[in-house]
Amino acid sequence: MADLHEFYPLRRHNTFGFDVRARFAAHVRSEDDLVAALADPRVAGLPVLVLGGGSNVVLTADLQALVLLMEIPGFSARASETAWLVTAGAGENWHALVCRTVTEGMPGLENLALIPGTAGAAPIQNIGAYGVELRERFASLRAYDRASGTFVELDAAQCAFGYRDSLFKQAGKDRYIITAVTLRLPRPWQAVLGYAELARELHDEPAPGAAAILDAVVAIRSRKLPDPTRIGNAGSFFKNPVVSAAQGAALLAVHPGMAHYTQADGRIKLAAGWLIDQCGFKGVRDGAVGVYEKQALVLVHHGGGNGAQLLALSTRIADAVQARFGVRIEPEPVVL
Structure with a gap:
């Protein structure tokens, strides 16, 4: 049977810090962990909730559910003539992923810096900031389809992205569990500076590079948004x-x-x-x-x-x- 935790406290797994408990919880560090947790007879009939960074949920009561704590790691990248293709495990920290791609010379995500959460959660919300949405940098994802009991690959069209919306909040809600995301970062890179607030932050940079844009976004967001570790x-x-x-x-x-x-x-x-x-x-x-x-x-x-x-x-x-x-x-x- 899977390594399940009963009446598991979720205070550290939601950024609001609400003190609720899950009937069962499992740390998911691989696709095998995921399959094992879902197949455990102790959770038969229970709803399933996936938590990554817990930065996009409001937990209002204890959960009579199986909570999957998504921690699948992984990073790989390859280049074509027109793009860098970057694949990240669903448990990878989103901001760390943005910083790594820029540092390693694969820009394109810098406007999305300091958004809390994990790579696997990013497509669900179709995260966006400062003129860039995830769907503009998205290639495909890998997910477990609970309806068929198989792993599937979904492209951008299949994900049905909308403004802070996707298949995973609509028709595919509760059906798919994302395990990896592949991003397409266009080559050659072009800065996105359409937001006035970002342009003002970079007024001393006539032709800012991706690292400068990343730093500017971090500075703006840090001034405007509180640190969830403090409040x-x-x-x-x-x-x-x-x-x-x-x-x-x-x-x-x-x-x-x-x-x-x-x-x-x-x-x-x-x-x-x-x-x-x-x-x-x-x-x-x-x-x-x-x-x-x-x-x-x-x-x-x-x-x-x-x-x-x-x-x-x-x-x-x-x-x-x-x-x-x-x-x-x-x-x-x-x-x-």
Whole structure:
């Protein structure tokens, strides 16, 4: 039988630091570990949850589930004339992977630096920052298909990426368990400097390289986002809402200073942090939970609280934004 832990504490496995337990948990360091844990008769009929860095979940109660603690390592790279292809085990730390690729002369991920979590979680959320989304750097992934009991390879089209969305949050939810991700980093490399905040950070660099961009992203994120080892958080808590061109124009007519980004299809992406700030929530504390004083997009856990309290605060915020702006903002993390 698999090496399962009963009533396993998950406080160290979620970046909010909520003190909940799993009915069973298994450290998954190989595909064999994964198959063995799923086949163990003690977990028959239980839901299955995969945790990597635990940076994109809100745990609201003890889990009557098998929790797979994804720790599969691995790194390899090969070059073609048009790209570097980099494969990482699902348990590899995402930021460490970004730093390694840039340091080893394979740039392309630098705008995605300091995003918490693991390589295996990145496609689920289709992570993105400062003008780059994972799908733009994605080649394929390897996953265990629970429906067929086999390992499969899925390409970008099959992953159905959307804005902070993918197959794994929709039709494929609970079906696939990602074990490795292959990234395609285009050659020749081109800097992505479309975000004004990033351009300002690099104003003294007329032609910044990938390392300079990585350092700038780290500096910006470090100023805006709290360290989860010091205060519980999951980074940006809300998705930036995307509205129609007409609704965006109407909002800008009333709020000309509104932070916004025009999309390729003409729709307007609004800055959720700006919307929340305008509703007066930045720095608000509600018992053990609150809103980070430096960035309204970040919800924090000061200690001694629980996921239900955080979820209640997030609903209050979303209701206030909708009442004032007519726009509904949605959480990025998965609520369990």
